[in-house]
Amino acid sequence: MAQPTTLQPPAAAPTHDAPRTGNWDGGNEPFKASYGKLMMWFFLLSDAFTFAAFLTTYGLIRHKHEVFTGEAKDFVFNSRWWPIPDHVFNAFPGMGEANVPLGFVALMTMILILSSVTMVLAVEAGHRMDKADVQKWLLWTILFGATFLSSQAWEWGHFIHGHVEGTVMADGTVFHGANLTMNQYGPVLFADLFFFITGFHGTHVFSGVCLLIWCFIATTNGTFEKRGHYEMIEKIGLYWHFVDLVWVFVFTFFYLV
């Protein structure tokens, strides 16, 4: 008795008369999100990997170095151990050499969170097709974004020029500030990581501000009104919140821990 050697067709084969209509059978949106929004999510996922790799590198290199074990008030900058952040980042614009530990970075964090809020407000106004409100909140977001970028430029300037007293280096000379091969705060890699991580984040903020300016122009021209929806604002908004999110992590691992 011969066994059947070929695959038998399934008992209830789908026919053209009765197409399957399940979630993943095509012709609908299983995630109930548009193509553009999904792609923005996947881009942000990949970008999150990049930033996570940066912060993981920071963690590895920091743990590779010695930890200062004394009292915080006795801490001095030395290339042997990792610096205590509030001794490095303690300057405030217009206050000279006054000691304001983490004061300026707190202000920068507030500005970025506030810009995220005005971004949601712009998205909310877009849902209501309220062109004037979208314009208003986009302008606020652009303003806060640009303020954050300027603050970061100041922060970099201060980091590069350094504290007045400087640090005595191994060869006996006093060195002020930081570059990629030498710095007064601690191990060489501390300054390198500062430049790379905050720099990469700042580049993202800069791209975000450019995109927002483009969104503002398009809104003003009535592009989205004619299209019938403001989904572009939502997509750029996702990117903008992501940049805020990255700052939350950079803030924790670079300035607090």
Next chain:
Amino acid sequence: MASPATTEHTLAPGEIAKPNTSWIWRIFGILVGITAIEFVFVFLMHPSTLRNSIFIVLTILKAFFIVGEFMHLKHETKGLIWTILVPMSLLIWLLVALVTEGSYVGEVLQHMFQ
């Protein structure tokens, strides 16, 4: 998020719905509050593993509000939520593995020249 579809029926043509923004400012208050708590810990607690753990928990809490509410992920379909969260969870392993590796490299380097 306010659902625009439900309010649209009652609107006359060309009329614009009233803004619904109280929830946005509530989330803003939460984010500012968590950041303030972080600053309290920076200045009132000596550096320790416990303090770092508190910072990480508070950071993840802030991330939850930004991603869940501002980026709206909490209100998306389950499939989309998991698509984003599952790959991210792999990063926890990466972080733990490489930070441990860093401590080990540091220990080896310290003893290499003695």
